[in-house]
Amino acid sequence: MAGTPDEPPLPGDSDTASASAVPALDTPALVAGAQNGDRQAFTELMRRYFDAVMRQIVLYVGADRASAEDVAQETWWRIARGIGGFSGRSGFYTWACRIARNEAHRRLRKYRALPVLPEPVQDSGAENDRNDRAELVHEALRRLPEKFRLPLVLELWEERSVREMADALGLPEGTVKSRLFRAREKFREVWLELTRGH
Amino acid sequence: MRQDLDNLIRAARPATSDLARQRVIEQVVPAFAPVRPMPWLRVAAVLALAAASGFAAVAWRGRAAEPAPDTLDALQADLTKLRQRSDALDARAAVLASRGGETATGRPLDQALAAEVSRVLDERERQRREQYRERHLAYARRQYQQEVENAVVELRARYRLGDDQEAQVRKVFAEHGAQVETLIGKHYRGGFHGKGRGRGMDHEFDRIREATEDRLALLLAEVPRNLPGADLADWGPNPVFATATDYETWLNWSEETRQSG
Numbered sequence: 001m002a003g004t005p006d007e008p009p010l011p012g013d014s015d016t017a018s019a020s021a022v023p024a025l026d027t028p029a030l031v032a033g034a035q036n037g038d039r040q041a042f043t044e045l046m047r048r049y050f051d052a053v054m055r056q057i058v059l060y061v062g063a064d065r066a067s068a069e070d071v072a073q074e075t076w077w078r079i080a081r082g083i084g085g086f087s088g089r090s091g092f093y094t095w096a097c098r099i100a101r102n103e104a105h106r107r108l109r110k111y112r113a114l115p116v117l118p119e120p121v122q123d124s125g126a127e128n129d130r131n132d133r134a135e136l137v138h139e140a141l142r143r144l145p146e147k148f149r150l151p152l153v154l155e156l157w158e159e160r161s162v163r164e165m166a167d168a169l170g171l172p173e174g175t176v177k178s179r180l181f182r183a184r185e186k187f188r189e190v191w192l193e194l195t196r197g198h
Numbered sequence: 199m200r201q202d203l204d205n206l207i208r209a210a211r212p213a214t215s216d217l218a219r220q221r222v223i224e225q226v227v228p229a230f231a232p233v234r235p236m237p238w239l240r241v242a243a244v245l246a247l248a249a250a251s252g253f254a255a256v257a258w259r260g261r262a263a264e265p266a267p268d269t270l271d272a273l274q275a276d277l278t279k280l281r282q283r284s285d286a287l288d289a290r291a292a293v294l295a296s297r298g299g300e301t302a303t304g305r306p307l308d309q310a311l312a313a314e315v316s317r318v319l320d321e322r323e324r325q326r327r328e329q330y331r332e333r334h335l336a337y338a339r340r341q342y343q344q345e346v347e348n349a350v351v352e353l354r355a356r357y358r359l360g361d362d363q364e365a366q367v368r369k370v371f372a373e374h375g376a377q378v379e380t381l382i383g384k385h386y387r388g389g390f391h392g393k394g395r396g397r398g399m400d401h402e403f404d405r406i407r408e409a410t411e412d413r414l415a416l417l418l419a420e421v422p423r424n425l426p427g428a429d430l431a432d433w434g435p436n437p438v439f440a441t442a443t444d445y446e447t448w449l450n451w452s453e454e455t456r457q458s459g
Contacts, residue, residue, distance in 0.1 A: 054218070076222055084232035137210035157207070188203060
């Protein structure tokens with residue numbers, strides 16, 4: 001993975017710089033620190049990637065905050081335990097998202113048999129439309145292969161630059177750009193298919 | 199169009215909570231204790247095993263060649279043979295040491311030893327991968343069977359499948375499972391080993407999945423969602439896989455199936 005010594009924190013992590021003593025380190029350096037048992041480096045990794053991983057979890061388990069938080073806790077627990085064996089062949093974010101995905105699947109399998117409670121009725125029609133549309137976008141994103149979905153959400157949800165995405169995904173910048181291009185094409189296809197007839 | 203779709207995706211960005219982040223950090227960080235795999239420990243164990251089996255073989259050969267009337271005599275005979283063997287090795291070492299100018303790696307004895315150690319390590323690695331393979335395939339078969347049962351129940355209700363159609367759907371799933379099992383098995387026997395999962399395995403898996411989807415589309419007039427085993431990650435690693443096999447098998451597959459560039 002390419003080093004990026006001045007990698008900025010993710011948007012939404014307003015307290016990253018002030019709360020940690022290692023805010024300027026790039027992701028591979030933080031991973032290396034965490035692998036050596038540096039708790040501060042691991043905490044910084046959590047601060048930097050928590051929101052991005054959480055949004056992937058929401059994609060899988062839906063907007064139920066309690067479920068998403070349970071999955072997030074289990075995911076980060078597994079990352080904390082398994083980071084010693086992380087070899088860096090993929091980016092940390094890709095690895096973390098894969099663990100999150102597996103945790104979410106495990107939870108969905110476990111609770112598949114339970115009845116689904118009805119969503120609380122919203123009192124605003126516009127709000128309902130917005131939620132429906134967001135759910136449709138999430139469905140389209142879920143249908144994208146991971147290799148296309150992750151760069152797309154890193155760019156549009158996490159507002160990462162190509163260099164930062166390359167760092168997070170463990171890919172060359174050229175590959176990130178081509179995946180972004182193909183991700184948009186794929187998303188367009190899936191979106192048209194989903195909204196046909198709406 | 200591109201800008202529209204980008205804005206659409208941006209607007210669907212799920213909100214996250216500072217409180218949730220803080221809560222999870224507070225719960226996870228105090229328990230932070232990374233487990234680092236120790237490959238040298240494995241090598242040391244293999245060498246110790248090789249040495250122990252060597253001693254055992256010598257002792258066994260000694261007993262087989264000259265059966266003793268009782269245990270004490272047998273032990274005495276083994277000890278004598280070991281002493282003789284040790285003396286022979288000392289004499290051989292003295293001869294080799296007296297030859298000046300030979301490099302360490304050039305000595306026939308060293309080369310033979312290196313080749314033997316390499317052979318033992320290779321064999322041990324092969325056996326280890328066979329064990330991983332068996333455990334993984336046993337897990338995959340069991341898990342996939344359950345997933346297929348769930349999927350068939352759903353499909354039967356959604357598409358009002360007759361018995362004949364259900365049998366055909368089951369056949370498609372069974373063939374899909376068999377092909378993926380072959381793919382995974384091939385991986386453990388050197389098909390993709392040494393290069394991570396790689397494009398070869400990805401493409402092969404995609405090909406199998408697409409063929410299954412095409413066959414189901416013909417049967418059901420559309421490709422149903424949430425097909426069992428439609429993603430390579432469905433075949434492990436996941437916590438179910440970890441508990442159904444063992445930590446080493448899980449860790450090995452986790453390493454092997456990381457997405458490559």
